[in-house]
Amino acid sequence: MMEIGRQGLIVFFKVAMPLMLIALAVGLIVSLFQALTQIQEQTLTFVPKIFIIFISLIFLMPFMISTLSDFNEELNKRIVDIGRGNDE
Numbered sequence: 311m312m313e314i315g316r317q318g319l320i321v322f323f324k325v326a327m328p329l330m331l332i333a334l335a336v337g338l339i340v341s342l343f344q345a346l347t348q349i350q351e352q353t354l355t356f357v358p359k360i361f362i363i364f365i366s367l368i369f370l371m372p373f374m375i376s377t378l379s380d381f382n383e384e385l386n387k388r389i390v391d392i393g394r395g396n397d398e
Contacts, residue, residue, distance in 0.1 A: 314385065321381045325374045329363055336362045 336359050344350060 314388065317381065317384070321377055324377050328370055328373075329366060332366045333359055333363055 337355065340355050340358055344354065
């Protein structure tokens with residue numbers, strides 16, 4: 311169980327981390343822009359993030375799906391092995 315939990319966390323970070331880093335970078339750039347121009351519009355922080363994350367999600371979707379599919383296949387194999395009595 312500990313190994314499955316560890317693998318699940320690794321998969322979670324592999325899938326979520328690219329989008330979180332992109333959102334962090336865009337937020338930093340927008341914050342710098344706001345600080346330099348002294349524009350304090352609240353929607354300026356959300357609209358670029360939403361747009362960039364949506365575009366990134368489209369490009370990263372094949373990687374995310376393959377990572378989740380590989381984890382699902384490994385998990386299903388372990389479930390079948392446990393059902394057969396081949397505990398590892």
